[in-house]
Amino acid sequence: MNQQPIKLGIREYVSIAVLMVGAKAMEDTPAMLFKQVHNAAWMIPILSGAFFFITLFLLLKTLSVFQDKNLFVVIQLLLGRFLGFIVCLLIFLIFSFAISIDTRTYTNIINTFYFNTTPKQVIYALLMAVCAYGAKKGIQHVGSVAYLLVFYAALSMALALFLSTQDSNIQAMLPIWGTGKLEIMRNGVLRISTFADFFLLAMLIPLLKSNKEFRKGTWIAYVSVIIQISVSVLIFICMFDNSLEGIGYPFHTAIRYISLGSYIPNIEIVFFVIWILAAIIRFTTLLYIIAMMFGHIFKIKDFEYLIPSLAAVYLLIGSIPESTIDVSLKLKLYLTYTIGPMLTAIAIILWLAALLKGEFKHAKNKNSM
Amino acid sequence: MLKIRIVCKLLFLFIVVFSLTGCWDRNELEDKSYVIGIGLDHSKHEGKIKVTMLLANPEVGSIQGGGGSTEKPREIISFDANDIIAAKGTANAIISRIITYDLLKIIVVSEEFAKDSNFFNVINGVINDKEIRMNCYLAVSKEMASEYFLKNHPRMETRPHKYFQYMVDHGIENGLIPDSTLFRFFKTTDRGADLFLAMYTTAIREKSPEIKGEDEYMAGQLNATGEFDDTQFIGSAVFKNGVMIGKLNGRDTRAINILDDTTNISDLLLDIPNPFSEQNQSIAARIMKTENNKVKMDLKGARPKIFITVPLKVDIMTNPSMVNFVQGKNRQILKKHMIRHFEKINEDLLKRTQTELKGAPYPLSLYARKYFGSIPEFNQFNWPKSYLKADIKVKADIEIVNYGKIVKKPRKVKG
Structure with a gap:
């Protein structure tokens, strides 16, 4: 890109972040949470949010010292060339794995609930093709689309949840501590990976207007996403009660159940369209950021051209697991349990490195001068 | 150059539009047969169940003010099958169109089969099906479910989906039958703590039923005369852990519906x-x-x-x-x-x-x-x-x- 690209505003950035992380409430995360702690599952997003706050706070603090530099640049500056390279590669690999598994999960949902006879490969390929096309267009376009979409997404989600409350019972959230306080704490720690995507968004810093906007936007998105996930999990618990354990994708089961009176009974398609748009935004952004990482690690300047080939690779990796059960019960679980601690460790190491190198003092001196 | 670009773009648009119809999941209304009711009975053969399907003809009554086809509004078939889901395929040996459970309204189980311990295993297959919606109703019939659908001949509402929808909706509003959707059935059974009430129905009137209070009847006991359909929806069948264990009459059902805050009477x-x-x-x-x-x-x-x-x-x-x-x-x-x-x-x-x-x-x-x-x-x-x-x-x-x-x-x- 030779001409000066238009930078992302705070509203586009917040929309992207909300759609990316908020989408987790609409796939299999609620059911996975319920499996461990039963009716206290709604507390987990809040708790993990609180735990991940530390990680995110340290990361943002470290990044704020380096104005307009993205995560990978900062990592390499702080950890040196060799160590920085390894850490960057590790982040890249783990998120590559994550995107393959997540896209596969979404393909499964589409295949199970909406297009039963269409071959999975075709749906998968289409999804990846659309995402690659969107990512190729650049993050500015993705941002505008996200901003257009975020209100519809929020509105349709709120409507679906509101209609779900009509058949739910608030007493299902009791006994309040679920399977026990200790278990809740343990899962709260394990599940911090729910918010791991915020880590990735730090790659976008140079594309934003200023570092201050990035920090402000991150906090806005962070709080709203925590509330959104927690509330939707709570409503699913109240609606499905113990059955939630057996339901893979509660959002899709719920929208198939709810109706607008007896005259407009089957309305899932309205929610499906908005859901899939949100999913596309999510993967488009992910793909773009990952391509950016790749470009940075291997010093490729025009990384946009990498996007289609990366998408093809992820499509192939995602097609390896044979069935849904492998994906959501095994692979996703491993990923969830490794990604959270790893990112926290990286954030703490970065902060320590910055502290020991005296970067915070430098910045202070610079400001006072 | 510009012209070629415009033409190329237009062509591309056309191709995109064609792809919107989809290839594999394309559906034609003409080509579909919608199952409105499923009946489940004991089979005489070991390890099988008798499945009855009530199929609606989507062409009948869809055009306002008549002028539609002269085809019959419904078809009923009964046969022995291993489960409900695979029965869809078997039924295509008789029915010319593709059978779908998308608009399934009611599952009727005969009282005899509902009391069988095997019943829950059979009905549990519904959860895995991709088409059946959880707001479908579960009802228990006094007679064989296959007979029930045959005997049921609504005079006014010939389209079966409308008939069952109205009948059940108003029954629930009056409190005479419980709101027994599959959703509530599985929720209650999964919880395992309480009993579940399913609506009780029959299409056979008792010969000389006694006259009781306004709501003390069971289905089939209401002695009405005139020109009407014999099907009655009143009272409830009680399920414990997915197996039927008893019956309650209309009055008891009403009292429970008043006590139960989760139903809408x-x-x-x-x-x-x-x-x-x-x-x-x-x-x-x-x-x-x-x-x-x-x-x-x-x-x-x-x-x-x-x-x-x-x-x-x-x-x-x-x-x-x-x-x-x-x-x-x-x-x-x-x-x-x-x-x-x-x-x-x-x-x-x-x-x-x-x-x-x-x-x-x-x-x-x-x-x-x-x-x-x-x-x-x-x-x-x-x-x-x-x-x-x-x-x-x-x-x-x-x-x-x-x-x-x-x-x-x-x-x-x-x-």
Whole structure:
């Protein structure tokens, strides 16, 4: 890109972040949470949010010292060339794995609930093709689309949840501590990976207007996403009660159940369209950021051209697991349990490195001068 | 150059538009046969079930003001199959169109099969199906389900999906049948603590049924004469852990629907014994339930205590003994009498559920949950067992909001 690209505003950035992380409430995360702690599952997003706050706070603090530099640049500056390279590669690999598994999960949902006879490969390929096309267009376009979409997404989600409350019972959230306080704490720690995507968004810093906007936007998105996930999990618990354990994708089961009176009974398609748009935004952004990482690690300047080939690779990796059960019960679980601690460790190491190198003092001196 | 680009773009658009129809999941209304009702019965063959399908013809009645085809509105087929899902394929040997469960409204199970321990395994297959929606109703028929669909010949609503929808909706509003969707069935069974009520229905009228109170009938006992369809929906079948164990008549079902806050009953008409006259002339009243019940429990002792307060609003519709309701004294008598009547009915019914059905007939265990800190504690308390010992007190909080159109004392007719 030779001409000066238009930078992302705070509203586009917040929309992207909300759609990316908020989408987790609409796939299999609620059911996975319920499996461990039963009716206290709604507390987990809040708790993990609180735990991940530390990680995110340290990361943002470290990044704020380096104005307009993205995560990978900062990592390499702080950890040196060799160590920085390894850490960057590790982040890249783990998120590559994550995107393959997540896209596969979404393909499964589409295949199970909406297009039963269409071959999975075709749906998968289409999804990846659309995402690659969107990512190729650049993050500015993705941002505008996200901003257009975020209100519809929020509105349709709120409507679906509101209609779900009509058949739910608030007493299902009791006994309040679920399977026990200790278990809740343990899962709260394990599940911090729910918010791991915020880590990735730090790659976008140079594309934003200023570092201050990035920090402000991150906090806005962070709080709203925590509330959104927690509330939707709570409503699913109240609606499905113990059955939630057996339901893979509660959002899709719920929208198939709810109706607008007896005259407009089957309305899932309205929610499906908005859901899939949100999913596309999510993967488009992910793909773009990952391509950016790749470009940075291997010093490729025009990384946009990498996007289609990366998408093809992820499509192939995602097609390896044979069935849904492998994906959501095994692979996703491993990923969830490794990604959270790893990112926290990286954030703490970065902060320590910055502290020991005296970067915070430098910045202070610079400001006072 | 510009022209070529525009043409290329237009061509691309056309291709995109064509792809919108899809290739694999393309559906044609003409080509589909929608199953509205499924019947499940015992089969004479080992390890099989008898599946009955009620198929609606989507072409009938879809055009306003007639002019549609002269085809029949429905088709019914019964055959032996291993399960409901694979039966779809088998049925295509007879039915020319693609069979789908997308619009399935009702699953009817014969009483005999519902009592079989194998029933839950069969119905559980529904969860995995991608087409069946959880708001489909579960009903129990007195006769074989295959017979039930054959006998059921609605006169006015020939389109089966409309017939079942209206019949069930209004039955639930009147409280005569429970709101027994598959969603509630699986939810209750998964919870495992309470009983589940499914609507009871039949298409065969009893030969000479006795005349009872306005809602004390079971399906098939209402002795109506005239020109109509024989199908009746009234009363409920009781399920425990997915197996049918008993029946409740229309009155009991109504009482439970009033106690159960998770169902939507609008308002019901019923007769209340007359406190002003020795003769058996009862007062017709309209009962409205606008607020939720208040349930308090004391679960500490050896014998748990449960206090249920039911707030009701009542409209008095008739005044057979010509009482002057302008006098406060008469109003007090009526109110006290109604409170006693409701409390007695409900307490008797709940006592019967403890001794005969051995379980709470509606999600009462939900109210008990708040007294426990965590699930292990609640499991230790063992609700299904504790309920049987519980001392249940029902308090009716009745507010008579209307005494009818006439406030003045009506004139007595000498006779």
